[in-house]
Amino acid sequence: MIFAIETDTTIPIYTQLTQQIKQAILNGQANIGETLPSVRSLASDLGVNMHTVNKAYNILVDEGILRKSQQGYSIQFNETLREAPNFRTEVQEQFKSVLIDGLIHGITFAQFQEWSQEIAEELNLSENESFNSN
Amino acid sequence: MIFAIETDTTIPIYTQLTQQIKQAILNGQANIGETLPSVRSLASDLGVNMHTVNKAYNILVDEGILRKSQQGYSIQFNETLREAPNFRTEVQEQFKSVLIDGLIHGITFAQFQEWSQEIAEELNLSENESFNSN
Amino acid sequence: MIFAIETDTTIPIYTQLTQQIKQAILNGQANIGETLPSVRSLASDLGVNMHTVNKAYNILVDEGILRKSQQGYSIQFNETLREAPNFRTEVQEQFKSVLIDGLIHGITFAQFQEWSQEIAEELNLSENESFNSN
Amino acid sequence: MIFAIETDTTIPIYTQLTQQIKQAILNGQANIGETLPSVRSLASDLGVNMHTVNKAYNILVDEGILRKSQQGYSIQFNETLREAPNFRTEVQEQFKSVLIDGLIHGITFAQFQEWSQEIAEELNLSENESFNSN
DNA sequence: GTGGTCTAGACCACG
DNA sequence: GTGGTCTAGACCACA
Known part of the structure; x- marks a missing residue:
């Protein structure tokens, strides 16, 4: 699990x-149950502050993706993902925003579809989950 | 062209x-060539700061979508803006982010596809631009 | 809304x-919709750091009790409280822990009941919500 | 006397x-006078560090619940521990905290009362100590 | 003015 | 060794 941080972007490091x-x-x-690098060691590896890694980890805990124990953070990612009540709507709105932003700059739906397929392949989800599976 | 501003969100008003x-x-x-409401009047209508509307307009000018003249801001949206430099990769990365965020919380590619179609219909782009045009 | 911070305790300030x-x-x-003091001003008033107040506010946002906008934090507290799936169980276990801790030190159930009534009165919930309402 | 330790939680093991x-x-x-398993053996059984069990035992000694002798730790639990100094207010404050936390998330006093009765039954305290003894 | 992000560093709790 | 809390202070984004 290798991380690459870009500093010349406005996207927060923890995001x-x-x-x-x-x-x-x-x-x-990353496999379920696997332990993540400690907050301080990852921070040191990436050359960022401890608090920044800590924030990232805790966001994932809040989303139900990581688990926090006294031995560190590990990957949970089971079915009991605690989703905020309007999570779907939020994702949907973000999705719409990105589409509109692309469309007005000449990016076609076909292009978005192509990107989806690339992402699906990259994630090995092409078989049963693919965007153009039907 | 009616705008609805939500103040209960963290999304910047100009966005x-x-x-x-x-x-x-x-x-x-909104049609090409059409003049947008003046900064002052729109700000007044929406109950937001003049600088906020100004910022939004100028961002769109920078993106090549609006044109600023002595008479105010009007809609450009011609083919020239289709060659935005790294806008493609930016949009692509945002698109990927949204997909990953949804996927890890159980939203399927099929769901995203459905949303795409809804957006296409909403924008009346089904004929030549539609996602499922092929 | 007056806050009192105790420093000679192990309870975190943000808690x-x-x-x-x-x-x-x-x-x-505190009434619904009311705006809370700004992070920095409250921190200054209490003599604590900005980040500490910030953490407290954001925890309440995550619990659905506060609302975050670009103008600051305000009280939401509506019915759409986003509860973690096992929230009830967590509270129940904490409740049990406290009871056991008290019982072994000689505090009776009657005493706990009395405290409940005091709390109910303090919160003006005595009529329809009271602990011994039946 | 069987103990179950959860490592997937943030609650300290000694707690x-x-x-x-x-x-x-x-x-x-566990009956008064009974000797608890030795620190080493219990630590071994639970798969935790010796110091952790030691810490737990010593906390109970400080609370007047256990007695340390040459033969090990045994259960005291007599009337003397009923006069803990500020333990009452500590427990009371914790009790209030739990109630407030539950109440603001919609848990009613009636629910807390129900839980109390369950705990009373679980502890077989219904006769002389019960919450609803009057 | 508001909050957000990030850093640097200290001290504590747990095991 | 692990994470948690808190502080002090800087710089940025938004309105």
């Missing part, structure tokens, strides 16, 4: 981290 | 504005 | 804050 | 231990 951890879980690089 | 203007352009509520 | 805010809401000292 | 010992005393599984 970059949560995204990459989620991706690692989805594509199987 | 809400730019998105709604883009959407109005896409679905034909 | 003391969240509890007092909850109590203020329950007993009507 | 889990002290609570379960207290509960065992209350419900009669």
Whole structure:
């Protein structure tokens, strides 16, 4: 599980981290039960502050993706994901925003579909979950 | 072209504005060449700060969507804006982020596809731009 | 809404804050929609760090009790409280722990009941919500 | 007297231990004068660190619940411990905290009362100590 | 003015 | 060794 932090972006570091951890879980690089690197060691590896890693980890705990114990953080990701009541709506609105932003700049639905397939393949979800499975 | 600003959210007001203007352009509520309401009047109508509307307009100018003249801001939206430099990769990354965020919380590709179709219909883009045009 | 922070306790300051805010809401000292003091001003008033107040506020946002907007934090506390799936169980276990801790030190159930009534009166919930209402 | 330690929680192990010992005393599984398993053997059985069991035992000694002798730790639990100094107010405050936390999330006093009765039955305290004894 | 992010560093609790 | 709490202070985004 290798993380790459970009500093020349406006995306917060802790968001970059949560995204990459989620991706690692989805594509199987990180397995359920696996222990994550300690807050301080990961911070040291990435050259960021401890608190930043800590925030990323705790966001994932709140989302039900990580589990916090006294030995550190490990991957939970079971069915009991605690979703905020309007989580679907939030994702849907973000999805719509991205589409509109792309469409007005000439990106076609076909292009978005292509990207979806790429992501599906990258995550090894192409068989039963694919965007164009039907 | 009616705008609805929500103050109970963390989404910046100017972002809400730019998105709604883009959407109005896409679905034909706003036509090319049309002049937008003046900064002052729109700010007054929406009950927001003048600087906020100004910021939204100028972002759209930078994106090549609006054109600023002596008479105010008008809608450009021609083919020139289709060559935005790294806008493609930016949108692509945002798209991927949203997908991953949804997928890890159980939202399927099929669901995203359904949302895409809804958005396509809402924007009346089914003919030449539609997601399932092929 | 007056807060009192005790430093000679092991209870984290942000927990003391969240509890007092909850109590203020329950007993009507804080009304729905009311804006809370800004993170920095409250921190200054209490003589604690900004981040500590920030943490308390954000915990309450996560619990669905506060609402975060660009103008600050305000009291939400509506029916759409987003509860973690095992929230009831957690409270129940804490409740049991406290009872056991008291019982072994000679505190009787009657004493706990008395305390409940005091709390109910303090919160003006005695009529329809009281612990011994039946 | 069987103990179950959960490592997937943030509750300190020594706290889990002290609570379960207290509960065992209350419900009669552990009798006054009885000797507890040695620190080493219990630590070995539970797969935890020796120091952790030691800490739990010593906390109970400080609370007047256990007695340390040459032969090990045994259960005291006499009337002398009923005069803990500020234990009453501590427990009372914890009790209030739990109630407030539950109430603001919609748990009613009636629910807390029900839980109390369940706990009373579980501890076989219904006769002389019960919450609804009057 | 509001909150958000990040850093640096200290001290504590747990095992 | 692990994470938790708190502080002090800087810089940025938003309105």
